[in-house]
Amino acid sequence: MKHILNPDIYDVAVVGSGAGGGMAAYVLAEAGANVVMLEAGPMWSAATDGDMFTWNYASPRRGARSKEKPFGEFDGCIGGWEIEGEPYTHAPGTEWDWFRARMLGGRTNHWGRISLRFGPDDFRGYSLDGLGDDWPIGYEDIAPWYDKVDRLVGIFGNRDGFYNEPDGDFLPPPAPRLHELLVMQGAAKMGIPVLANRLSILTKTHNGRPACHFCAQCGRGCATGSNFSSPTVLLSPALGTGRLTIVDHAMAREITTDQEGLATGVSYVNRNDMQEYTVRARTVVLAASACETARLLLNSTSPRHPAGLANSSGAVGRYLMDSTGASVAGIFPQLVGRMPYNEDGVGGAHIYIPWFGYDQQRDFARGYHLEIWGGRQQPGYGFMGGIHTVNNLFEDRPRGGGGYGMQLKQDYRDLYGSVVGFSARGEMIARYENYCEIDPDVVDKYGIPVLRFHVRWSDEEYLQIKHAQEASRSLVEAMGGEVLTPMPSREEGYGILAPGQIIHEVGTVRMGDDPAKAPLNAWCQAHDARNVFVTDGAPFVSQAHKNTTWTILALAWRTADHIVGLRNAGAL
Numbered sequence: 001m002k003h004i005l006n007p008d009i010y011d012v013a014v015v016g017s018g019a020g021g022g023m024a025a026y027v028l029a030e031a032g033a034n035v036v037m038l039e040a041g042p043m044w045s046a047a048t049d050g051d052m053f054t055w056n057y058a059s060p061r062r063g064a065r066s067k068e069k070p071f072g073e074f075d076g077c078i079g080g081w082e083i084e085g086e087p088y089t090h091a092p093g094t095e096w097d098w099f100r101a102r103m104l105g106g107r108t109n110h111w112g113r114i115s116l117r118f119g120p121d122d123f124r125g126y127s128l129d130g131l132g133d134d135w136p137i138g139y140e141d142i143a144p145w146y147d148k149v150d151r152l153v154g155i156f157g158n159r160d161g162f163y164n165e166p167d168g169d170f171l172p173p174p175a176p177r178l179h180e181l182l183v184m185q186g187a188a189k190m191g192i193p194v195l196a197n198r199l200s201i202l203t204k205t206h207n208g209r210p211a212c213h214f215c216a217q218c219g220r221g222c223a224t225g226s227n228f229s230s231p232t233v234l235l236s237p238a239l240g241t242g243r244l245t246i247v248d249h250a251m252a253r254e255i256t257t258d259q260e261g262l263a264t265g266v267s268y269v270n271r272n273d274m275q276e277y278t279v280r281a282r283t284v285v286l287a288a289s290a291c292e293t294a295r296l297l298l299n300s301t302s303p304r305h306p307a308g309l310a311n312s313s314g315a316v317g318r319y320l321m322d323s324t325g326a327s328v329a330g331i332f333p334q335l336v337g338r339m340p341y342n343e344d345g346v347g348g349a350h351i352y353i354p355w356f357g358y359d360q361q362r363d364f365a366r367g368y369h370l371e372i373w374g375g376r377q378q379p380g381y382g383f384m385g386g387i388h389t390v391n392n393l394f395e396d397r398p399r400g401g402g403g404y405g406m407q408l409k410q411d412y413r414d415l416y417g418s419v420v421g422f423s424a425r426g427e428m429i430a431r432y433e434n435y436c437e438i439d440p441d442v443v444d445k446y447g448i449p450v451l452r453f454h455v456r457w458s459d460e461e462y463l464q465i466k467h468a469q470e471a472s473r474s475l476v477e478a479m480g481g482e483v484l485t486p487m488p489s490r491e492e493g494y495g496i497l498a499p500g501q502i503i504h505e506v507g508t509v510r511m512g513d514d515p516a517k518a519p520l521n522a523w524c525q526a527h528d529a530r531n532v533f534v535t536d537g538a539p540f541v542s543q544a545h546k547n548t549t550w551t552i553l554a555l556a557w558r559t560a561d562h563i564v565g566l567r568n569a570g571a572l
């Protein structure tokens with residue numbers, strides 16, 4: 001393989017263009033730094049490459065999912081659970097499903113846009129229950145950057161003042177739809193709180209981007225730029241400064257270092273010509289997603305960093321976390337045969353059930369929230385799991401399963417939109433023994449050693465999901481519905497999904513004040529190499545039940561501001 005050295009020396013090299021990389025590049029380029037960004041995938045724009053306006057019936061596959069497109073044929077993501085030529089492995093008896101995007105903007109092109117702040121308790125879990133560790137920062141340290149993210153990106157919500165769910169600088173939320181009103185009624189009977197959801201979707205024109213027109217196709221990438229994606233909101237203005245250079249198809253292999261152990265740049269394989277290149281930079285920012293960032297550091301060995309860059313603590317790859325997850329759905333007779341009405345809305349729920357068990361006696365730590373789904377959106381192939389499966393649930397529907405002609409059409413009209421479900425997303429405890437490392441025997445098609453995962457749920461997570469199952473089932477009943485599936489047993493893990501499945505990977509390169517225990521300091525700067533920073537989910541010390549991206553964005557902005565300060569002070 002030929003090795004090609006780029007003659008330019010940039011101020012900063014950023015690896016990855018998703019939430020964390022996009023934010024770092026935006027702030028640094030705006031502040032005057034010359035930034036080069038390495039992105040493993042191709043350039044991609046929702047406006048020109050997305051399928052927001054395509055009807056499912058325009059395709060013979062009717063929008064069905066496939067191995068290459070696990071979230072549906074028109075989903076706005078290049079990547080998936082398996083990528084050809086890029087394997088990962090598992091230690092026996094352990095699990096981790098690793099979803100990877102390979103495109104400009106990463107997973108932000110099709111993410112769910114649930115944009116929750118961590119609350120004060122989420123930064124001090126150890127002090128509250130003795131599990132995991134506290135963060136070296138508290139909510140008050142990150143709050144100003146959450147505010148900045150709210151104002152730049154745009155987010156809707158209500159100022160509810162709910163415990164440990166800090167309010168933000170919100171745009172008005174959209175009104176609840178029929179199935180969401182039903183959830184609110186059932187929750188009120190049980191004393192469960194329901195808040196307006198907090199999604200980074202514009203309900204008003206904001207910073208030159210138009211309001212959402214309620215097509216509900218956010219997962220395909222928003223062609224009008226009305227929701228958050230890194231290319232639309234961050235990379236586009238960063239490119240406008242003239243100080244950001246994006247190198248696409250650049251699969252970073254390792255961070256190069258000098259004799260002092262400081263970073264000098266990044267070497268990468270160009271996926272088009274399969275040659276190896278190096279870009280040089282005074283500062284390196286890693287944001288390739290938590291596991292990939294750990295992989296890069298572990299693959300960057302040198303005499304000064306024999307166990308991998310920034311890894312004198314041995315903690316790189318450790319404390320890997322995802323959210324816990326399980327779903328429960330019910331069918332609601334009162335929604336069968338209802339009158340059609342305009343229930344358009346954003347691509348996501350308009351309401352949200354926060355963790356409601358702070359005061360309860362319980363046999364597990366931390367908590368979960370419930371995400372709500374239902375209603376009538378554009379149907380695709382196999383929607384509702386097949387009409388026959390739903391029709392069969394009603395004893396008074398004598399024709400039973402499927403059918404054809406007028407009757408089948410009437411069944412669709414009657415039954416579509418009569419199922420409502422809840423997805424629990426809970427906090428996993430950070431544990432040293434859940435980790436990824438370099439597999440000594442396997443390389444990917446670029447010759448880069450791959451990750452081997454060692455992750456298991458503990459009783460904390462199983463019992464938490466048991467609680468979520470029971471609460472969701474009671475909620476369905478309180479709403480007057482019938483749960484569609486039996487309660488999973490202990491042996492079935494109470495229905496918990498495999499770790500990784502919720503796609504909230506965080507941990508692996510945690511922050512902490514003690515260099516013997518944590519690779520990064522409280523500014524996400526490597527203790528072992530002062531010009532190396534991490535701005536994806538890797539620095540998280542704990543996970544919280546909240547979806548991760550708003551905290552990634554706020555931390556990334558805070559870290560980038562710190563880099564600007566250090567550069568101005570001549571300390572980088």
Ligand SMILES: Cc1cc2nc3c(=O)[nH]c(=O)nc-3n(C[C@H](O)[C@H](O)[C@H](O)COP(=O)(O)OP(=O)(O)OC[C@H]3O[C@@H](n4cnc5c(N)ncnc54)[C@H](O)[C@@H]3O)c2cc1C
Pocket residue numbers: 015016017018019020021038039040041071099101102103104105106107108110111112113114115116250251252253287288289290292503504535536537547548549550552
């Ligand atoms: C379907 C789905 C729904 C989601 N819903 C939500 C939600 O509602 N709320 C929420 O908070 N979060 C959600 N998430 C998670 C969210 O997408 C991530 O938290 C966020 O995108 C993480 O940002 P990141 O910068 O770490 O990684 P990414 O956005 O994945 O970006 C990483 C980038 O690095 C690039 N890259 C990787 N390896 C290399 C390499 N070696 N060299 C160069 N480039 C590389 C990738 O191509 C990618 O572009 C969801 C994710 C998915 C997939």
Ligand code: SF4
Pocket residue numbers: 052201202211212213214215216217218219221222223224225226227345346347
């Ligand atoms: S629902 Fe709104 S934000 Fe989502 S893709 Fe449609 S217009 Fe864009």
